[in-house]
Amino acid sequence: DSSEMVRQARILAQSTAELIQAIRGEAEA
């Protein structure tokens, strides 16, 4: 349903942001 779509998109965006943070963490360290 519609709210589930928004929820899953939010989870994906968050996990992508966390992935990039992991990469940046090393680069900026």
Place this chain on the structure above:
Amino acid sequence: MPVFHTKTIESILEPVAQQVSRLVIIHEEGEAGHEMPDLERPVFAVSKAVTNLVKVGREMSTSTDDLILKQDMPQALNKVDEAARLLVEAAKLSKIDPLSKPARMKLIEGSRWILQGTSNVLLVFDESEVRKIVQDCKKTLDYLSVAEVVENMEDLVQFVRDLSPILSRVTVEVCKRTEDLTHQIHREVLNRCVEQVKTLAPILICSMKIFIQILSQDGKGVEEAAENRNYLCGRMSEELNEIIRVLQLTTYDEDEWD
């Protein structure tokens, strides 16, 4: 001006958009020759999230009656799927060689595609939600067009019975939509239109009642009564048409307001 036209989409994409642009900056600054960390776990989390989003999106495009959603959603989902594959490849490459340049490129590309793909998915979905409200607005316009042929109290009662639920649904849905919009002018226009519709509805019913009463008595002044009713009906239709127009605008339609 905000880039994302709803607060919901903005709250989902803005944090990841910031992260992606920082990643690009780091890359453009020359990568600093640092080693890539083990990305297996975070990439797995992204892949899992993509699988779930694709599942929900596919179910939605299969079950919907909205032909545009049916057509556009699979394409948007494919982009997200491809992005996840790039990230998995990047994780594998960087595990073998933590300084791998192709791995770094794939990571940047994959992250960008996730952002773009998720944005497309959300826009396709959002446009479909807007079409639902527009459909209700059009249904309301259809009911309003009947006002001119209502000539007795029985038909007026039926008219009110038909119009009230759809009108109330439209005003609630438009108000909800308005709250979610990031564009101030769009919000103001929609709020004003909804207020107008709410004000005009009881006045229209009243004018229809007067028309019927005059018609059932001596008929004196019936033309003016019909004119008044038609005017109110026209005003309400104008407001609903304006709601339909503004609902379909995004922040990218700025030229409209110049």
